[in-house]
Every structure is written in C-alpha cells, then in structure tokens.
Amino acid sequence: MLEKSHKHVTCATxxxxxxxxxxxxxxxxxxxxxxxxxxxxxxxxxxxxxxxSLPRGVFCINEGxxxxxxxxxxxxxxxxxxxxxxxxxxxxxxxxxxxxxxxATTLEECNICFINKTDFLDMVDTNQVxxxxxxxxxxxxxxxxxxxxxxxxxxxxxxxxxxxxxxxxDIYEGEMINLTREDMAxxxxxxxxxxxxLLKDFKDDNLIETHARKIEILDKKGLLxxxxx
Amino acid sequence: MLEKSHKHVTCATxxxxxxxxxxxxxxxxxxxxxxxxxxxxxxxxxxxxxxxSLPRGVFCINEGxxxxxxxxxxxxxxxxxxxxxxxxxxxxxxxxxxxxxxxATTLEECNICFINKTDFLDMVDTNQVxxxxxxxxxxxxxxxxxxxxxxxxxxxxxxxxxxxxxxxxDIYEGEMINLTREDMAxxxxxxxxxxxxLLKDFKDDNLIETHARKIEILDKKGLLxxxxx
DNA sequence: CGAGCGATTGAAAAGACTCAACCACCGTGG
DNA sequence: CCACGGTGGTTGAGTCTTTTCAATCGCTCG
Numbered sequence: 329m330l331e332k333s334h335k336h337v338t339c340a341t342x343x344x345x346x347x348x349x350x351x352x353x354x355x356x357x358x359x360x361x362x363x364x365x366x367x368x369x370x371x372x373x374x375x376x377x378x379x380x381s382l383p384r385g386v387f388c389i390n391e392g393x394x395x396x397x398x399x400x401x402x403x404x405x406x407x408x409x410x411x412x413x414x415x416x417x418x419x420x421x422x423x424x425x426x427x428x429x430x431x432a433t434t435l436e437e438c439n440i441c442f443i444n445k446t447d448f449l450d451m452v453d454t455n456q457v458x459x460x461x462x463x464x465x466x467x468x469x470x471x472x473x474x475x476x477x478x479x480x481x482x483x484x485x486x487x488x489x490x491x492x493x494x495x496x497x498d499i500y501e502g503e504m505i506n507l508t509r510e511d512m513a514x515x516x517x518x519x520x521x522x523x524x525x526l527l528k529d530f531k532d533d534n535l536i537e538t539h540a541r542k543i544e545i546l547d548k549k550g551l552l553x554x555x556x557x
Numbered sequence: 558m559l560e561k562s563h564k565h566v567t568c569a570t571x572x573x574x575x576x577x578x579x580x581x582x583x584x585x586x587x588x589x590x591x592x593x594x595x596x597x598x599x600x601x602x603x604x605x606x607x608x609x610s611l612p613r614g615v616f617c618i619n620e621g622x623x624x625x626x627x628x629x630x631x632x633x634x635x636x637x638x639x640x641x642x643x644x645x646x647x648x649x650x651x652x653x654x655x656x657x658x659x660x661a662t663t664l665e666e667c668n669i670c671f672i673n674k675t676d677f678l679d680m681v682d683t684n685q686v687x688x689x690x691x692x693x694x695x696x697x698x699x700x701x702x703x704x705x706x707x708x709x710x711x712x713x714x715x716x717x718x719x720x721x722x723x724x725x726x727d728i729y730e731g732e733m734i735n736l737t738r739e740d741m742a743x744x745x746x747x748x749x750x751x752x753x754x755l756l757k758d759f760k761d762d763n764l765i766e767t768h769a770r771k772i773e774i775l776d777k778k779g780l781l782x783x784x785x786x
Numbered sequence: 787c788g789a790g791c792g793a794t795t796g797a798a799a800a801g802a803c804t805c806a807a808c809c810a811c812c813g814t815g816g
Numbered sequence: 817c818c819a820c821g822g823t824g825g826t827t828g829a830g831t832c833t834t835t836t837c838a839a840t841c842g843c844t845c846g
Contacts, residue, residue, distance in 0.1 A: 398703050400711035401785050408703045423689070424696035430703050459688075460652075466695040467653035473702035474627050474637045474659050480709035481746030482629035485802070509825060517710030519803055524826060540811090541825080556630050714834070738793060748835055753794060769843095770793085787846105794841070801834080809826070816819090 335439050337367045337390045344390050347414035349461045357455065364447040368440055376432040376440065377418055383428060385444045387417040392438025393499070395511065398430050407515040408473070410435070410499050419448065419462070435507065483556065485518045489526050491555035492516045493536065497545045504542040564668050566596045566619045573619050576643035578690045586684065593676040597669055605661040605669065606647055612657060614673045615648040621667025622728070624740065627659050636744040637702070639664070639728050648677065649695070664736065712785065714747045718755050720784035721745045722765065726774045733771040 339345060339362040345353075350361060365388070370376070376387050379399060387394075394417055396409040408430060411417050421428045422445060434440075452459050479488055492515055496505045507515075513523040527543070530536045535551055537544040545551065568574060568591040574582075579590060594617070599605070605616050605623060616623075623646055625638040637659060640646050650657045651674060663669075681688050708717055721744055725734045736744075742752040756772070759765045764780055766773040774780065 398707045400707050404711055406703075406707040406710050408706060420696045420699050422696075423692040424700060425693060426697070426700070429700035453685075456682075463652040463692065463695070464654060466692070466699060467649045467651075468655070469699055470649050470695065470702065471653065471655070471658035473699065473706065474635075477637060477702065477705050477709060477746075478627045478629050478635040480706060481635050482633055508823095517706075520824090521804085521826080522802060528826090749792090750794080750836085751834060754834095757794090789846090790844090792841105792843085795839085797836100797838090799834105799836075802831105803833090804831080805829090807827085809824105811824085812822090814820085814822105816817105 335367075335369065337439060337441060338362060339365065339441075342390060344388075344414040348388065349416055349458060349465065350388070352457045352461070357451075361443070361451070365441040365443045368442060370434045370438040370440055372434055372436050374434050374438075376434070377428055378431045379429060380427050383418055383421045383445060385442055386419045386422065386448050387432070388441045388443065389413050389415050389417065390439040390441060392440070393435040394432050394438065394440075395435050395515075396430050396432050397514065405511075405514045406517065407511060408476075409469075410496070410515070412499055412501075420466070422449070435511070480517055485516065485522055486526055486529075487555050489516050489518070489523065490530070490535075490551040491557065493530075493543070493545060494548055494551045494555065496543075497548055504539065504544050506542050508541065564596075564598065566668060566670060567591060568594065568670075571619060573617070573643040577617065578645055578687060578694065579617070581686045581690070586680075590672070590680070594670040594672045597671060599663045599667040599669055601663055601665050603663050603667075605663070606657055607660045608658060609656050612647055612650045612674060614671055615651065615677050616646045616661070617670045617672065618642050618644050618646065619668040619670060621669070622664045623661050623667065623669075624664050624744075625659050625661050626743065634740075634743045635746065636740065637705075638698075639725070639744070641728055641730075648691070651678070664740070709746055714745065714751055715755055715758075716784050718745050718747070718752065719759070719764075719780040720786065722759075722772070722774060723777055723780045723784065725772075726777055733768065733773050735771050737770065 339350070339358050345351060350358070353361060367390075370392070376394060377383070389411055391413050394411045395407050396411060396417065397405045397407045399405055411432075417432050418428075452462065479491065483491070492512070493505070496507070500506070509520050509523055513520045516523060527536065527538065530551075531538060533550070535545075535547045535554070537546055568579070568587050574580060579587070582590060596619075599621070606612070608628060618640055620642050623640045624636050625640060625646065626634045626636045628634055640661075646661050647657075681691065708720065712720070721741070722734070725736070729735070738749050738752055742749045745752060756765065756767065759780075760767060762779070764774075764776045764783070766775055
C-alpha cells in the first residue's frame with residue numbers, strides 16, 4: 329500500500345525503474361537521472377497536465393495510476409490509456425512541439441517524479457538505447473491505438489466492456505479494479521447507465537464479482553471470449 | 558494525372574520529397590537515398606504489406622493514395638489513415654520490432670519507392686534531423702489517434718461522416734473524393750447502407766454533390782459545423 | 787449479352803442513450 | 817451523536833439512432 333504522504337524516491341533503488349524506459353541505465357546514467365529529477369506526491373484526482381498546456385517535462389510514475397484522456401465537445405472525457413508504475417507520461421507532446429492534446433490526472437494517490445524538458449531531451453539525444461526504447465514505445469502505442477479505434481468502430485459496448493475489464497485486470501495486477509463507474513464508462517466509451525447494466529449481466533454470468541465499487545475478475549478467459557478474441 | 562505504367566523517380570527531382578520526412582536532405586543525403594531506393598508501380602487495390610507480416614523496409618509514396626487499416630473479427634476493415642504523396646508508410650512497425658498490426662493497400666494507381674530496412678535504419682541512426690522528424694511524426698499521429706478514438710466514442714455517425722468528408726477534402730486536395738462507399742463506411746466506422754443514407758441527407762442540405770461515385774464538397778464550413786468543431 | 791460487383795432503398799429489429807427518480811454511502815457541522 | 821448535503825451508484829421507461837436483412841438497380845467487363 330501507498331504511504332499517505334510525500335516519499336522521496338531514489339532512482340538507483342526505485343522499484344519501478346526496471347520496467348521503465350530507464351531500465352537499461354547504467355550507474356552513471358542513473359545518478360545523472362537522479363540529480364535531474366524531482367519527486368512529488370499527488371493526491372487522488374490531481375492533474376499532472378491539462379489539454380492545451382505546453383509540456384515542461386516528463387512524469388515518471390513511481391507508484392499509483394494515472395488516466396490519460398481527451399475531452400469531446402461537451403467536455404466528456406474519453407480515457408485513452410491508464411498508466412501505472414514504471415510508465416513515463418507526457419513525453420509524446422515534447423517531440424511534436426505542440427501543446428498537449430491529452431490530459432493526465434491521477435486516479436489514486438501517487439508518487440511521481442518529474443524530469444525537466446531540457447534534461448530529458450539531452451538524455452534522449454545522447455543515449456541511443458533510451459532513444460530506441462522511446463521510438464519502440466511510440467510505435468507500439470500507435471499500433472495499440474489502431475486496435476482501439478477498430479474496437480470502438482466495430483465492437484458492441486458489451487464486447488468492449490469485456491475487453492476493457494480483461495485489460496484493467498492486467499493493469500491492476502491482481503489488485504481489484506478500482507475506478508468510478510463514470511471513469512470506466514469513459515474508458516469503454518459508453519454511458520454510465522449502460523455500463524452499470526452490463527456489469528450486472530456479467531455478474532449474473534459469474535464473470536465478475538463486485539465489492540462496493542471494486543470489481544473482481546472471476547473468469548478472465550470468459551471475458552476474453554465474450555470480447556471476441 | 559498519373560501515368561498508367563511504371564515510371565522511374567529520381568529523389569533529387571521528386572516532387573513529393575519536399576513534403577516528406579526526407580525534405581531536409583542535402584545533396585549527398587539525397588543521392589545516397591536515391592541509390593538505396595527502388596521504384597515501383599502499383600495497380601489499384603494492390604497491397605503494400607499485410608497484417609502479420611514482418612517489415613522489410615519502408616514505402617515512400619511518390620504518387621497516389623494508400624489506405625492503412627486493421628481488420629476486426631469478421632475481417633471487416635477499419636481504415637485508420639489515408640496516406641498520399643510525400644508520406645512514408647510502414648516505418649512504425651520497424652521500430653517496434655513486431656509484425657505489422659495494420660495493412661496498407663493502394664486506393665488507386667501509385668508510384669511508390671521502397672527503401673530497405675537496414676538502409677533506412679542507418680539513415681535514422683546517423684541523421685538527427687530525420688530522426689527528430691520521425692519522432693515528431695510518431696507523436697503527432699499518436700495525438701491524432703487519440704482524437705480519432707474520442708470521435709468514435711462520442712460522436713454520432715452523422716457527425717463523424719461530416720468530419721471525415723472535410724478531412725478527405727484535404728487529402729484529395731481539390732480533386733473530388735473518390736472512394737467506394739464501402740471504404741468510406743470503413744473509414745467513418747459505420748455500415749455501408751447508413752453511409753449512403755447520410756450522404757443523401759447531406760446532398761439534400763447542399764453540403765455535397767455526388768457525381769457517380771465521386772463526391773464534391775460544396776460547403777466545407779457547413780460540414781465542419783455539423784461535425785461539431 | 788450475362789455475370790457480378792457496387793450502389794441504393796425499404797422495412798423491421800436491436801442496441802444504446804437520455805431523462806428522471808431513487809438509493810446508499812460518507813464526511814461534516816451543529 | 818445525528819441530521820444534512822453531496823457524490824457516486826442503480827433502476828425504469830421511453831426514444832432514437834443505427835444495424836441488419838432482403839431486394840432491386842445500374843454499370844462495367846469479359
């Protein structure tokens with residue numbers, strides 16, 4: 329469990345680092361990173377950055393989860409991705425040279441380090457492994473989003489929800505899924521009421537169990553079947 | 558108009574180059590590129606690559622249009638992007654090290670150059686301007702796809718079609734839009750019949766005019782209004 | 787001239803959304 | 817300690833968009 333307050337993180341001992349784009353850093357690189365980062369505590373529902381603002385650096389999640397979303401016309405959120413520990417958030421707009429088209433907000437209490445834009449770009453320029461990692465990451469996400477678009481266009485809400493639950497099960501790594509129904513609906517791309525009705529169906533089919541707002545996955549394979557995969 | 562046969566393209570005189578990621582190449586770089594590329598003619602509806610295959614290089618469009626798409630369960634295509642002259646296609650999977658998740662097929666007769674994987678990666682490794690251009694491109698597309706996802710999730714088919722027509726008007730640069738109704742439906746993310754009915758509505762509202770399969774945009778601003786932008 | 791594909795139309799059915807009301811839980815202030 | 821207010825969750829009913837299925841049309845190509 330997360331400590332309910334600020335915690336100083338040292339890159340050399342950061343548990344999230346090995347899974348991150350910095351995973352390959354050697355000792356010197358790690359201490360350089362350590363010197364250039366600041367460490368911050370975020371409360372639940374606190375924004376890291378909002379749409380339209382200019383990127384000032386990147387965020388490296390040490391602990392906690394962050395939603396990445398855009399807003400449609402009426403301000404309705406569409407969640408594109410949920411980032412967890414080890415993920416680096418906010419670097420995409422730095423390369424495009426444009427303002428953020430997406431926003432990022434914490435879903436729970438988080439410890440997140442910040443690396444200044446210039447420092448980060450220096451690392452990218454001088455470290456080929458990091459650079460290749462970033463390009464690989466960008467490319468993979470591009471492919472993921474193509475699949476996301478196809479799912480949105482061709483699958484029913486029921487199928488998309490089944491798929492989303494299986495995906496969230498991976499993101500929550502054994503912990504129970506803990507999102508508001510509204511966030512979940514904004515991830516699946518549906519109305520909150522529809523989402524609730526479908527969750528009940530899934531409960532009736534013994535695919536999931538709900539514990540207040542938390543969702544336990546009982547039959548992941550069943551969900552993936554239902555999702556048509 | 559495009560010549561109905563193979564045409565040899567020289568990078569130094571290629572009209573599409575200035576708009577491409579190679580736009581910044583100096584004389585030496587351009588002739589290096591020229592030596593490493595082959596030039597090919599494609600008929601209409603000919604694949605450049607298919608899902609699941611491993612990338613062997615990149616395709617640089619000299620003339621013509623290419624659809625980039627994924628397939629859903631029943632094999633139904635979802636068009637993610639339509640690439641035109643000057644665009645480089647197929648490099649995303651090269652960085653991810655995975656097989657293509659998307660496929661690319663010509664929409665009309667095309668002249669397209671091919672650059673071998675190793676040669677291309679060499680250029681990327683040694684040319685910082687090219688590399689930054691690619692990273693910018695990848696990042697921009699990532700943002701575009703976030704918007705695409707949001708549109709799919711939150712807009713009605715009518716709104717999406719209006720938006721798609723305005724977008725296609727830019728892609729076809731003054732020429733009339735020339736796609737099968739099925740391709741257009743697969744771009745908008747709807748059934749062919751629905752698309753046809755909506756096109757008729759738009760015709761009745763004097764937003765567009767149809768000439769056989771070709772579509773002429775009469776009121777682009779009206780379309781964008783309708784799309785809710 | 788006939789086959790076949792793409793375009794179009796009609797009618798019925800289904801999926802999803804909206805709106806409205808109500809419930810349940812929780813922290814706060816009196 | 818308890819009533820209050822607010823947020824998030826749930827349910828019901830009616831409506832509307834969109835899909836599906838079926839049939840027809842029109843044009844091009846061999």
